[in-house]
Amino acid sequence: MLEKKSLPCLLRPAPVVYLVAMCRAVPVNDLLDRASQRSDKMHSLSTLLTQEMDSHFPPYGRMQMPRPADCHTSALQTPNDKEQALQVSESDLMSLARSLLQAWVDPLAVLSTSAITLPHPSKSSISSKIQELQEHSKSLGDGLDILSGKMGPSAQAISFLPYTGGTDLGQDRVTILNKFNFLLSCLRRDSHKIDSFLKVLRCRAAKLQPELC
């Protein structure tokens, strides 16, 4: 269960005198609600990206696409069904979410740079979406850091999932597109995982708002 701890007033640079009076801790469930909304947005963006890619992606290239099992985050053990997922503790769920989120910071940067020169007709739209993804990822990471601070030490642990794909996606158009697509698919799944974990956490902490769950 989530441990409720008072939130240090990091956001209000008020005088000490007013610190106690004005500083009110945001409840955890409210924080989780905000976090889940952010993750939801991220997943929606990644879904749109893949759909946009597929609209012009040569069909034959899809067959040659590497499998999602080859995602750089596949090493992270995550629950595969609902029973497993519901058995995971909140801290672990938070840790998983934060690990996944952290794992995508670098790939998003690579994607962002590659999108500018992407041999794709919708590259500008793709590029803007990827930038938006980066922003969401950053803010979500900050929020999860705060949340995990309230949830115990195990929540603070982050699995390190390095991205080894390099900054260059390829030389020829097909390769670049394939790689791009592959990364986007991995991102789509991982963002869904993050979103699901956070929503499970939200419902677990929503004792005051049972109507949402």
Place this chain on the structure above:
Amino acid sequence: MKKVGEVVLLWLLILFIQNAAGEGYSPPGKPTNISCRSPEKETFTCWWKPGSDGGLPTTYALYYRKEGSQRVFECPDYKTAGKNSCFFSKNVTFVWVNYNITVVATNSRGRAFSDPVDIDVVYIVKPNPPEEVVVNVTEDKDWPFLQVSWKPPKMADTRSGWITLFYEVRLKLENKNKWEEVSAGQRKTLQIYSLRSGGTYEVQVRCKPDHGFWSEWSPSSRVKVPEYFPQERSMWILIVVFAAFILVIFIWMVYMNFHSVKRYLLPPVPGPKIKGIDKQLLKSGKSEDIFSSLVVSDFPPTTSNYEDFLVQYLEVYVPEERELIMDEGKDLQDDSFKTENSTCDNDSGRGSCDSHTLLTDKGGGDKEDGQQSDQEGSQAEADTKSQEEALEEELLACSHENLQSSNISNEKEKVKSWPSLFSPLPQYSLSPVNRPNPPKTGQQHCLSDSLFTPNSMPSYFTQPGPSTRKGFRSNYWECSFDHKQSHPLHPQSAAHEHLQAQNDLNTAHVDYMGAPLDVHVLNVRPSEYVEVQRVSVEDGVLLHPISPSQEDSRTLSHQTEDYSRVRMVNNDNGLLLLQRDAIEEEKSMCPYQEDVVSRASITPTLQNSVTGINTALPILDEMAASGYIDTATMFGLPTH
């Protein structure tokens, strides 16, 4: 023979084989359109579309591989989800795992493989419709609304947050085709307002996961809204009745005041009318005919209807009345002429004042109320003030005459018959149309006054003098009235003397110009015409006042009698009678030549006065032509 047999056998064999092949047996067609759906992210089902079966019984098998493994599994359940489907139970369903699914059709002829499909369970979530949709109409009878509530589909685990559902409600009237959709978010209840009274609604709900597909709509729930607005019709009926009532009242009011409203909206434009001038004649352009009516052919009137003339002429002032007028002063001025008349007592009829003041009355009347359109007084009313001088002159002139106005006793009768003091010119028998120039009427006043009622003249123009004066005047009038009553135009020495005395007194007051002039004018009767009936032996003239009533309907043209107006009464019992012309002259002369007219023309004898009349003839013409031109009623005194 054997060779032929072999060929036939071979040929038959070929045929047989061909027949066997041509019966339609072929490998099955490739299954297509593989679609999978998961209602709760825990199980999923795949459907495919079979191809041609090739005429043979064809079996379909679904094989799948999970990512990262080459192991091939076959669909565990082909039945649960129906034909051409494969149901994946919880045991075999994994999330965040790519499934590579292939369907194989097999018949005796061969196999057909479908195109593989990669799916991830979490991306194909399509929940079942919401359940237990309850629609209630609230108990509030005035403004009821719908309360819709539902529950998530059974299989969807929203409590744990494994699946997050968003709901949508739609409703429509039973007989309409347009649905109205309302988003409900993650709530499980919804209120719908603005319902149609008495309508029946159909309500449906559906849901969608945060990243998935919309479910199907739930079965319709019907609900009837009670008639919460029953007064709608009756209210309209009430409004219509009320409006009709108001309209009726309005119409009635307009009808009652139609004329005043019409006058207000369309004020009557007074057309120019000159008495005696026929418009038609004007158009025709014959000047002779035009002015013929202006010329009073029968003036001085020769008929015996003198009274008519007198009636329409200026009224004679009664000194009593004058006094009353003077007393009342300005009060009377405000009154109508008729009120003035009311102050006259029977004895002091207009005529009693020996009809001297017919014109003066008229002048005063005009002044007081120039508007008086009544035939009797309007002319007299004009510009009494302007006539002040004239009247004053007249007073002087008439003062002498009035004393001898005993002959005018008949005028009193006439005066009586005059409805109002002010009925001057109308009694003149002038048509009631225009009373044009007040000044002219003033002149008439002057003339008449000088003729008949010298006392009345002073009363016009003089302010209410000292009581003595009034008394004198009243006495004078009384005297004159008495004269008129008792002695029809018989000269009475006593009366004369009295009159003389009065005259003297009156003359003293001639100078008195006063405010109540108007009043007096009101009271001033139009010049009263008298008809000399006979000349008495005693140097008296029987004057027969012309009744005003007779003149009302007269037009000038009808007046054939020649009237002379008693210009003044001489101290010596002389009566100055003026013919019509003379009267006019005298009128014009009045303001400035009082002496001349009054004294000079006075002759000691009637004969002399008659001559005076001659000299004064033109005056009457002027009078006739001036002001109150009423060709129909221009009268003069018959000259005798």
